Amino acid sequence: DTAGKTITCRAAIAWKEKSPLKIEEVQVEPPKSGEVRIKMASTGICGTDDHVLKGDLSMKYPLIPGHEGAGIVESVGDGVCSVKPGDKVLTLIVPQCGECDACLHCLGNFCDKQDILPCSGVMMDGTSRFSYRGQTVYHSFRTSTFTEYTVVPEFAVVKIDDAAPLDKVCLISCGVPTGYGAAVNSAKVTPGSTCVVFGLGGVGSAIVMGCKASGASRIIGVDINEQKFCRARALGVTDCLNPTKLQKPVQEVVMEMTGVGANFAFEAIGKIETMLAAWNSCNNSYGVCLIVGVAPVNTQLCLQAVSIVSGKTLKGVCLGDYKTKDCIPQLVTDYLQNKINIDPLVTHQLPFNELHKAMKLYYKGKTIRCVLLF
Ligand code: APR
Ligand code: ZN
Ligand code: ZN
The missing domain is CATH 3.90.180.10 (Medium-chain alcohol dehydrogenases, catalytic domain)
Structure with missing residues (x-):
């Protein structure tokens, strides 16, 4: 003992x-x-x-x-x-x-x-x-x-x-509720919507699962590591983008692909550049940009101030907005009951x-x- x-x-x-x-x-x-x-x-x-x-x-x-x-x-x-x-x-x-x-x-x-x-x-x-x-x-x-x-x-x-x-x-x-909850609780992704997820690691993959479960019809995955694309597609990503292989900034490509910008953009990397790219990938009027990644402590996020007045939302989220002690055990039970895989x-x-x-x-x-x- x-x-x-x-x-x-x-x-x-x-x-x-x-x-x-x-x-x-x-x-x-x-x-x-x-x-x-x-x-x-x-x-x-x-x-x-x-x-x-x-x-x-x-x-x-x-x-x-x-x-x-x-x-x-x-x-x-x-x-x-x-x-x-x-x-x-x-x-x-x-x-x-x-x-x-x-x-x-x-x-x-x-x-x-x-x-x-x-x-x-x-x-x-x-x-x-x-x-x-x-x-x-x-x-x-x-x-x-x-x-x-x-x-x-x-x-x-x-x-x-x-x-x-x-x-x-x-x-x-951590990873599952952080990503899944960002999509279902914080963004409240709507059926038929277009989502873009920056970073297809553990957290980004869980975001994709949440977007898919919420009925998103298009999920654009962004990562500099193309090894992540195959598994991301299996989880529901419909289009994969590698920013290092694009002729123009990734946000411009997302804008062109969608015509009007994404309904929901998620950053799951923790870098200022990708936070800005996520923000600039969102629809100007009703887009919601969720920051899930943790940026280095001494950095500043600098946005063009006027870009927010058209109505889009910038939102931070930690642990998927779950009240952890109340909600995490239920996610385990949901997994055991095949409601989340x-x-x-x-x-x-x-x-x-x-x-x-x-x-x-x-x-x-x-x-x-x-x-x-x-
Ligand atoms: N552009 C696109 N993708 C990038 C870039 C970039 N500049 N830099 C890194 N990535 C990708 C990596 O290739 C990797 O697939 O981001 C992904 C990060 O995944 P993980 O290392 O598995 O990290 P994860 O556990 O998913 O956490 C992501 O969320 O909770 C926060 O603190 C956590 O900031 C971290 C973020
Ligand atoms: Zn974690
Ligand atoms: Zn407390």
């Missing part, structure tokens, strides 16, 4: 930005009051983790990355009542504390207790549960899933169906000790999602 004891286990550490991950032996302290220690079963490698490793978000290093996690509760701290040891759970990068303004507002989901913007790297009491030979190792987003054991606040973890296959449902912790997004599964191979596949653009298994 490990409850109440420090656990020594393997974890991936980013010692600083832009340096390769190293698998090290770390100490994981027991959960304090209001915290939960999880034995990880699987984690996805999400674009946001790549932003962390590149140093595009303001983080404290060394840290243990990862947030798209599934696992089993090992032990809980005082006062924890929504999960118990043995429960299957997902980690929540966007938590739901239930008490803050965003949580109490019917339209809000960007909970005050999130630790993304900015990332403190520590738990609510200001300390970390991870250490390496006595040195503090920081949490990322209070999730840190690239480790055999992690500790998260109770508001950043949710119990899911006992029947959920843990080797796949980690995607429902995440299987095409899981293109690779590798044991945790093959992390380097997994990262290589990610950087070569071979994966939609590679799931690491513990």
